Amino acid sequence: MTLLASTPAPGTTWLGWAFVVAVALVLGLLIAGPALRRRYPVAWWLVLGFPFACVRVSRTWRPLMAGCGLAVSRKAALIVVSGLVGKGAPPPQPRVPWRSFIRPTPGGFWFLVRLLPGQVPESFVKAAPAMAESWQVHAVRVTPYRPGVVRITASAADPLKEPRIPKQRGPGHLLRVVVGAVETGAPWVVDLRRVPHWLIVGATRSGKSTLINALVAGLAPQPVALVGIDCKGGMELSLYGPRLSRWPPTAGRR
Numbered sequence: 001m002t003l004l005a006s007t008p009a010p011g012t013t014w015l016g017w018a019f020v021v022a023v024a025l026v027l028g029l030l031i032a033g034p035a036l037r038r039r040y041p042v043a044w045w046l047v048l049g050f051p052f053a054c055v056r057v058s059r060t061w062r063p064l065m066a067g068c069g070l071a072v073s074r075k076a077a078l079i080v081v082s083g084l085v086g087k088g089a090p091p092p093q094p095r096v097p098w099r100s101f102i103r104p105t106p107g108g109f110w111f112l113v114r115l116l117p118g119q120v121p122e123s124f125v126k127a128a129p130a131m132a133e134s135w136q137v138h139a140v141r142v143t144p145y146r147p148g149v150v151r152i153t154a155s156a157a158d159p160l161k162e163p164r165i166p167k168q169r170g171p172g173h174l175l176r177v178v179v180g181a182v183e184t185g186a187p188w189v190v191d192l193r194r195v196p197h198w199l200i201v202g203a204t205r206s207g208k209s210t211l212i213n214a215l216v217a218g219l220a221p222q223p224v225a226l227v228g229i230d231c232k233g234g235m236e237l238s239l240y241g242p243r244l245s246r247w248p249p250t251a252g253r254r
Contacts, residue, residue: 060134065096068127110153177218
């Protein structure tokens with residue numbers, strides 16, 4: 001009896017190696033994925049999260065618009081003609097608002113939507129929770145972009161859970177300070193040259209003192225005169241006394 005050894009084809013060998021590499025990459029992502037996501041959240045989102053989000057938006061756009069009452073049915077005459085020409089074919093699908101290409105952000109995505117005749121931005125605002133649920137994102141915000149067009153912005157995760165505020169190096173722009181992060185993850189910038197007057201109000205433990213401290217700390221390296229009036233007798237601004245040009249504590253005074 002003679003045994004003949006078969007030689008694998010070159011294509012089969014390359015397919016086998018490609019399969020092994022793919023399995024290794026998947027296992028590596030499963031093992032090191034959580035650590036990489038925490039350390040490099042922006043890169044993780046742009047490489048993996050954003051492409052999957054685009055697929056979800058594309059697949060659910062038409063049924064989502066129809067379910068939220070934002071699709072417009074075709075005219076009855078067109079449905080009849082379609083049935084006659086197509087010999088019982090399904091009627092044409094309802095019209096849905098046009099949307100632009102999906103553009104990524106460091107923590108989500110956004111795109112523009114052109115409203116159909118008779119639609120108003122408030123209808124899309126009411127549908128924002130349904131959009132977030134269908135696209136599996138943290139939140140969706142709808143804002144008017146221009147007449148007849150709205151901008152839809154989605155946040156993939158809660159940016160305020162672990163905010164990443166870019167550090168301001170040096171004095172930066174005069175009277176311009178990064179004091180925090182907004183709900184989209186973008187820096188919250190206070191520019192006193194554009195808006196020179198601010199009134200900070202809020203309930204107890206809502207962050208008023210934190211905002212004031214961030215504003216004073218950001219203005220301290222800049223060549224400006226800071227005058228502090230502390231109605232709590234120095235409780236709020238005493239740490240900045242050496243930097244303040246004028247600091248009259250007002251406890252017990254009228």
